[in-house]
Amino acid sequence: MSQHDLVVIGAGPGGYVAAIRAAQLGLNVACVERENALGGTCLRVGCIPSKALLEASELYRMAQSHLSEFGVTVEGVKLDVPKMMGRKDQIVSTLTKGIDGLFRKNKITRYTGHGRIPAPGRVQVDGPKPVELIAKNILIATGSVSAPLKGVEIDGNLIGTSTEALAYPEVPGHLVVIGAGVIGLELGCVWARLGSKVTVLEYLNRILPGMDTEIANEAQRMLKKQGLDFKLGMRVTGARVVDGRCVVECEGQPSIDCDRVLLAVGRLPNTGDLGLDALNVARTNRGFIQVDRHFQTSIPGIYAIGDAIPGPMLAHKAEEEGVACAEGLAGKYCHVNYDAIPGVVYTDPEIASVGKTEEQLKDGGIPYKVGSFPFMANGRAKALGQTEGRVKILAHAETDRILGVHIIGPRAGDLIAEAVIAIECGASSEDIARSSHAHPTLSEAIKEAAFAVDRRAIHM
Numbered sequence: 001m002s003q004h005d006l007v008v009i010g011a012g013p014g015g016y017v018a019a020i021r022a023a024q025l026g027l028n029v030a031c032v033e034r035e036n037a038l039g040g041t042c043l044r045v046g047c048i049p050s051k052a053l054l055e056a057s058e059l060y061r062m063a064q065s066h067l068s069e070f071g072v073t074v075e076g077v078k079l080d081v082p083k084m085m086g087r088k089d090q091i092v093s094t095l096t097k098g099i100d101g102l103f104r105k106n107k108i109t110r111y112t113g114h115g116r117i118p119a120p121g122r123v124q125v126d127g128p129k130p131v132e133l134i135a136k137n138i139l140i141a142t143g144s145v146s147a148p149l150k151g152v153e154i155d156g157n158l159i160g161t162s163t164e165a166l167a168y169p170e171v172p173g174h175l176v177v178i179g180a181g182v183i184g185l186e187l188g189c190v191w192a193r194l195g196s197k198v199t200v201l202e203y204l205n206r207i208l209p210g211m212d213t214e215i216a217n218e219a220q221r222m223l224k225k226q227g228l229d230f231k232l233g234m235r236v237t238g239a240r241v242v243d244g245r246c247v248v249e250c251e252g253q254p255s256i257d258c259d260r261v262l263l264a265v266g267r268l269p270n271t272g273d274l275g276l277d278a279l280n281v282a283r284t285n286r287g288f289i290q291v292d293r294h295f296q297t298s299i300p301g302i303y304a305i306g307d308a309i310p311g312p313m314l315a316h317k318a319e320e321e322g323v324a325c326a327e328g329l330a331g332k333y334c335h336v337n338y339d340a341i342p343g344v345v346y347t348d349p350e351i352a353s354v355g356k357t358e359e360q361l362k363d364g365g366i367p368y369k370v371g372s373f374p375f376m377a378n379g380r381a382k383a384l385g386q387t388e389g390r391v392k393i394l395a396h397a398e399t400d401r402i403l404g405v406h407i408i409g410p411r412a413g414d415l416i417a418e419a420v421i422a423i424e425c426g427a428s429s430e431d432i433a434r435s436s437h438a439h440p441t442l443s444e445a446i447k448e449a450a451f452a453v454d455r456r457a458i459h460m
């Protein structure tokens, strides 16, 4: 029986980062992963392949209709879906092999197989070479799976989840997306750009729940212009394949005939089949593992992080928790600032946010000021030909401390980093307004929005 200081179950961004950090801190670490490729949902069937397709499909759209605006004429633009998919697969393969290399470099022992916890301090690995491990500490980082929807018959082909939508062999004529959340919008945009008619069915009367409402409404207007057909307030009651076509049923509406269906109504923690019931590990009613501020579960010596515990289901949130948990196990300070975790939707334009939304401030009775600045008035955005959107800063009305930043516009996902640091450091809008921002850059829109908090934007 092999003995380790820490056995991590799951090699996604939570698990592999925790394993590396713990090894750096001198712990003897093993990681159990049931897939051959390391990297989890994020690297294999999530963040990375979706961004590869978003970039490729955006280039196709640019070449088709927007390059001519720059005085660049491209004729005979053709789409090669297999090549696009091949490039995506190559990126995934390079990155997942990179994690193998990092494991070797950090002397992390890898076990391939399904991990289960028969008792505290023990991990059973069922795989090609079954083995039982003895562990001083166990970290559950088993991630999440797509949530099913009653009546929607997933066949893993025509009716599927994001995993299928990342690998359609050809452009569907008509794609119905169930759920106007992050996955629905990102993958809906990929296929709309490549030529599909895309209908998005959303249960609520808005898209992107949880995002600042004003920004989400602006996003809806922009994405509608790009061809996404939003049907809000729709209760989907069923979807099935009939004679090679898909039929989607919604309460009180005529059924919709389409080529493919993408179900994207959220994700659920992947915490079944780990032996948690027998151990009595406390979970929420939705199956998320409950942890204390050191990520310890209700059973001493068993920890959990990432999508398997409550909180935003984001790769960088899982990574922060992985580092904090590993440092805690090594006797260091263990802390994650959940107020400073950004969220990005990689549509065009991108949508990014950190901190509180305007609705949260209103609900909490927190007095605030708003500064807003449009990319239309930003020189670099003009040069890029991407002037839609704006930066919105929410600052405390009395202390001026930045409480939330919401950006819809070009490279919003990169720009938000400045706002994350501002929130992390407790900065005021005055701090940003007084900091020099290089000209001409998109980041000047953040500086101007900070000026706008006190009604003194220069270029508006």
Ligand code: FAD
Pocket (backbone or CB within 6 Å): 009, 010, 011, 012, 013, 014, 015, 032, 033, 034, 035, 039, 040, 041, 042, 043, 045, 046, 047, 048, 050, 113, 114, 115, 116, 141, 142, 143, 144, 162, 163, 183, 270, 273, 274, 305, 306, 307, 308, 313, 314, 315, 316, 317, 318
């Ligand atoms: P996971 O990445 O899910 O990893 C868990 C790992 O555990 C898996 O490899 C799994 O095989 C393994 N495992 C599970 N059970 C066992 C077991 N019993 N034994 C052994 N191994 C096991 N987030 C972002 O921040 N940015 C994005 O752009 C983004 N895009 C996304 C796009 C899509 C299409 C999807 C589906 C998700 C996206 N996410 C994105 C979310 C992100 O992928 C997750 O938040 C992140 O992967 C969670 O990390 P994790 O380590 O908790 O779990």
Ligand code: NAD
Pocket (backbone or CB within 6 Å): 149, 178, 179, 180, 181, 182, 183, 184, 186, 201, 202, 203, 204, 207, 208, 209, 234, 235, 236, 264, 265, 266, 267, 312, 313, 314, 343, 344, 345, 346
């Ligand atoms: P989501 O929670 O973002 O969106 C689900 C949407 O489905 C919501 O708008 C919800 O109202 C809607 N919905 C729920 N039930 C419905 C029903 N019966 N009919 C119609 N609509 C219904 O979930 P997702 O898009 O599946 O993404 C899952 C997770 O993956 C998210 O938590 C997200 O954080 C993560 N993710 C992140 C990124 C990113 O960071 N860029 C990208 C993809 C996924």
